[in-house]
Amino acid sequence: MSELLRLNVSQVLEGIRKKEFSAVELTRCYLDRIEKTKVLNMYLEVSADRAIKMAQIADEKYKNNTARLLEGIPIGVKDMFCTESIKTTASSKILENFVPTYESTVSKKLWEEGAINLGKLSCDEFAMGSSNETAAKGNVINPWRSEEKRSPGGSSGGSAAAVASKSALCAIGTDTGGSIRQPAAFCGIVGMKPTYGRCSRWGIIAFASSLDQAGPLTRNISDSATMLKVMAGHDPKDSTSSLENVPNFNDFLDKGVKGLKIGIPKEYDRKGISEEILKSKEKVIDFFKQNGAEIVNVSLPLTKYALSVYYIVAPAEASSNLARYDGVRYGLRVDGDSLDIMYEKTRGVGFGDEVKRRIMIGTYVLSSGYYDAYYLKAQKVRRLIKNEFDEVFKKVNYILTPTTPTTSFKLGSTQDLLTMYLNDVFTVPASLAGIPGISVPVDLDKNGLPIGVQILGKPFDEGGIFQVGKVIEDSANFDLFSEGSYK
Amino acid sequence: MNNENKINSSSLAKLARLARLEINKDSEDNLIKDLNEIIGFIDQLNEVNTDNVHPLSSVTGHELPLRKDEVIDGDINEKILENAPEQISGYFVVPKVVE
Numbered sequence: 001m002s003e004l005l006r007l008n009v010s011q012v013l014e015g016i017r018k019k020e021f022s023a024v025e026l027t028r029c030y031l032d033r034i035e036k037t038k039v040l041n042m043y044l045e046v047s048a049d050r051a052i053k054m055a056q057i058a059d060e061k062y063k064n065n066t067a068r069l070l071e072g073i074p075i076g077v078k079d080m081f082c083t084e085s086i087k088t089t090a091s092s093k094i095l096e097n098f099v100p101t102y103e104s105t106v107s108k109k110l111w112e113e114g115a116i117n118l119g120k121l122s123c124d125e126f127a128m129g130s131s132n133e134t135a136a137k138g139n140v141i142n143p144w145r146s147e148e149k150r151s152p153g154g155s156s157g158g159s160a161a162a163v164a165s166k167s168a169l170c171a172i173g174t175d176t177g178g179s180i181r182q183p184a185a186f187c188g189i190v191g192m193k194p195t196y197g198r199c200s201r202w203g204i205i206a207f208a209s210s211l212d213q214a215g216p217l218t219r220n221i222s223d224s225a226t227m228l229k230v231m232a233g234h235d236p237k238d239s240t241s242s243l244e245n246v247p248n249f250n251d252f253l254d255k256g257v258k259g260l261k262i263g264i265p266k267e268y269d270r271k272g273i274s275e276e277i278l279k280s281k282e283k284v285i286d287f288f289k290q291n292g293a294e295i296v297n298v299s300l301p302l303t304k305y306a307l308s309v310y311y312i313v314a315p316a317e318a319s320s321n322l323a324r325y326d327g328v329r330y331g332l333r334v335d336g337d338s339l340d341i342m343y344e345k346t347r348g349v350g351f352g353d354e355v356k357r358r359i360m361i362g363t364y365v366l367s368s369g370y371y372d373a374y375y376l377k378a379q380k381v382r383r384l385i386k387n388e389f390d391e392v393f394k395k396v397n398y399i400l401t402p403t404t405p406t407t408s409f410k411l412g413s414t415q416d417l418l419t420m421y422l423n424d425v426f427t428v429p430a431s432l433a434g435i436p437g438i439s440v441p442v443d444l445d446k447n448g449l450p451i452g453v454q455i456l457g458k459p460f461d462e463g464g465i466f467q468v469g470k471v472i473e474d475s476a477n478f479d480l481f482s483e484g485s486y487k
Numbered sequence: 488m489n490n491e492n493k494i495n496s497s498s499l500a501k502l503a504r505l506a507r508l509e510i511n512k513d514s515e516d517n518l519i520k521d522l523n524e525i526i527g528f529i530d531q532l533n534e535v536n537t538d539n540v541h542p543l544s545s546v547t548g549h550e551l552p553l554r555k556d557e558v559i560d561g562d563i564n565e566k567i568l569e570n571a572p573e574q575i576s577g578y579f580v581v582p583k584v585v586e
Contacts, residue, residue: 097570098570099569099570101563101566101567101570196546196547197546197547210544210545210546236552236554239551239552240545240547240551242547242549243549302535305531305532305534305535307528308528308529308530308531308532309532311525311528311529312529312532319506323507326507327572328571328572328579328581329567329570329571329579330570330571330572331570331572332572333572333573335582336582337582338582338584339581339582339584340507341582342581342582343507344503344507344508344509345509347506347507347508347509348508348509348510348511349509351508353514356508356510356518357518357521357522357525359506359508360499360502360503360506360508360518360522361522361525361526363502363505363506364494364502364522364526365529367502367505374529374532376542377532377533377537378529378532379542379543379544380537380540380541380542380543381532381535381537381540382542382543383540383541383542383543384535384537384540386543386546417521417524417525418524418525418528421528433546434546434547459546
């Protein structure tokens with residue numbers, strides 16, 4: 001592996017500035033690496049020519065001393081972000097030939113700061129899944145112990161695997177119920193889901209609009225902070241995007257946890273969770289204590305209902321958002337004798353099984369006679385869950401939980417639907433409450449697979465989450481290049 | 488309530504019609520089983536007392552802002568139509584609709 005692939009964001013920016021290498025050289029290294037890691041099936045589209053052109057511009061900027069915040073940083077983009085004139089499919093057959101005429105706000109902000117677009121990364125179809133197994137173009141393989149063919153997690157599985165296999169320096173993903181944090185944990189990298197409203201949703205293919213948030217997947221906390229600074233901010237094109245000031249998140253990293261109160265919710269110690277993951281959580285509690293934080297036991301009794309709320313709210317919103325795929329304006333069309341038959345055939349052929357299940361559940365909970373019993377009920381419990389977090393955050397500054405109940409499983413090994421849904425049991429509550437969360441890698445388990453823990457914080461306190469995450473990172477010393485990672 | 492199957496062959500057909508989804512005959516039984524399993528699971532919300540709780544539809548807490556209704560981009564009809572499965576003279580084409 002080229003030494004350039006070992007560098008993190010700040011090292012790359014410094015290296016190009018000091019003329020140790022150029023943005024074009026670095027980009028070529030990543031494009032070569034993408035060829036070598038092809039077997040992991042992460043990239044749906046590699047935009048090599050465009051990437052080289054962007055890198056040439058980056059080198060010009062360095063020459064003129066006008067380099068921007070991410071000048072020359074090679075980035076992979078989850079296929080949920082619309083990219084102008086680059087095919088964008090949401091890993092679905094129904095969008096297999098869709099070429100957007102516009103660029104999503106978040107990706108546009110990255111390119112405007114000099115980042116290099118390497119291409120589009122696989123995900124679960126319409127971001128619905130926790131294993132990347134619902135992608136139309138096949139499974140992505142977790143770079144760790146890749147010979148064992150394990151899941152990278154989902155839905156941002158391609159994004160997490162690309163960063164973990166050094167086939168992108170950073171990647172962007174979307175998180176609706178854990179789709180950034182869970183794959184980050186499975187792949188041994190850092191995954192940040194910002195506060196709902198922190199990043200614009202404009203140009204992101206909609207799944208569940210009241211939950212969807214974009215965020216960075218990176219090798220470390222500092223890279224994550226640098227990326228989020230660029231991605232975040234108000235956008236008039238997304239009425240739910242926040243006017244909140246976007247601080248320089250890197251300023252938080254050296255503040256430590258001394259005097260902070262970290263809450264440990266007892267409800268996250270559920271049965272079925274791996275002993276080793278619980279041990280890693282205990283280890284992190286020790287890190288916090290050694291660094292002067294106060295550990296506080298807290299309770300979030302409604303946690304056990306979060307998944308049920310999620311599996312009403314998310315499919316309901318999805319069934320409505322996905323109504324637009326009708327074979328008329330873009331995407332696949334399967335002909336039929338009437339307009340309705342054309343719609344039905346197009347959608348029947350174009351959507352995969354998981355997407356169909358969710359559209360059906362969404363249609364069910366929104367249909368007349370069931371709306372109050374399911375959808376309205378779920379929205380009420382959602383409020384109670386949010387209130388519960390608000391109360392706990394009056395007592396503590398941050399919350400520590402495991403990110404996932406297990407480490408990565410073998411592809412094809414989870415046949416039971418509800419077992420699959422349980423992957424998101426620790427990440428969904430924060431999504432419902434709209435609060436920010438991060439997964440930070442801590443350990444490898446006895447099978448050599450990464451374990452992550454999750455830090456949750458108050459709305460718009462991503463800076464503080466990075467600050468706490470940095471203490472975990474510095475103490476755990478997790479090595480993304482260690483034995484078992486993709487060589 | 489949990490043990491009672493809420494979805495059967497005829498309610499599945501009705502839902503599929505509402506969702507404009509053609510369901511393969513072969514996959515019907517599996518889909519019915521899956522949907523009943525999910526509905527059985529989400530039914531656990533009945534245990535939670537939600538009397539006098541106001542439903543939460545957005546976590547932002549801010550009022551949706553208003554803006555002027557004005558054209559800020561456009562004139563890309565042709566580019567947009569390139570994505571259409573079928574188009575004639577600047578229009579999207581759909582199967583004939585006869586009432």
